[in-house]
Amino acid sequence: MSFTAAVLLFGVGMIIIVGLAAYAFTLRGEVKRREAFRIEEEQRAQQNSLENLDYIVGALLQGQVNITEASWRCKVLLEIIDPSLVEREEFKAFAELYDRTRHLKTHSERNHLTPRERMREDKERLAAEDEMRGDVMAAAKEVVAWRGKGKNALH
Numbered sequence: 001m002s003f004t005a006a007v008l009l010f011g012v013g014m015i016i017i018v019g020l021a022a023y024a025f026t027l028r029g030e031v032k033r034r035e036a037f038r039i040e041e042e043q044r045a046q047q048n049s050l051e052n053l054d055y056i057v058g059a060l061l062q063g064q065v066n067i068t069e070a071s072w073r074c075k076v077l078l079e080i081i082d083p084s085l086v087e088r089e090e091f092k093a094f095a096e097l098y099d100r101t102r103h104l105k106t107h108s109e110r111n112h113l114t115p116r117e118r119m120r121e122d123k124e125r126l127a128a129e130d131e132m133r134g135d136v137m138a139a140a141k142e143v144v145a146w147r148g149k150g151k152n153a154l155h
Contacts (some may be wrong), residue, residue, distance in 0.1 A: 036077045046081055050147070053077045057143045060136070067136050071097040075142065090142035093135035100128045 042043040053074060060070040075094040086095045104121045105113055113121065129136075 035133060044052045049080045053143060056090045057147075060140045061144070067133060067150060068101050068125055070140075071132075071136055072101075074140070090146075091139050093139040097132045097136055100132070101125055102121060106125070115129060 056065065056070050057075070059065040060067065060074075071094045074091075075086055075098045077096065078091055085091055101124075104125055110118065110121075118124050
């Protein structure tokens with residue numbers, strides 16, 4: 001192989017290596033950008049969940065919302081914020097009422113029930129609410145106290 005051909009091949013090889021390096025650098029930047037976006041989205045979702053939790057707990061404590069509905073929503077929001085929160089002793093009432101009432105029909109499924117079935121489910125729900133009212137309201141107050149701790153509340 002001639003010296004000129006070797007230099008030409010070396011030059012082409014270097015161009016390819018520089019091109020691949022530039023492409024790798026671009027991809028690395030894209031990965032960083034996407035990771036930052038994912039983190040930002042998670043933080044925004046968590047903040048929205050915390051705000052919604054505040055609204056629901058406030059409405060629950062003021063008697064503006066059904067205890068079962070509020071418990072379901074609080075349980076789900078706590079799970080979104082941090083799945084271990086539902087397992088905390090002070091918040092377990094939400095999950096317990098959820099477990100006791102999750103088999104009951106809601107929304108359009110409830111409309112398909114006969115009046116007798118609907119009444120039976122209402123009695124079951126009201127009995128569970130009456131039994132759990134104190135625990136759920138105490139859990140709601142614990143959420144307010146927990147939220148009062150500020151940003152360190154998750155740890």
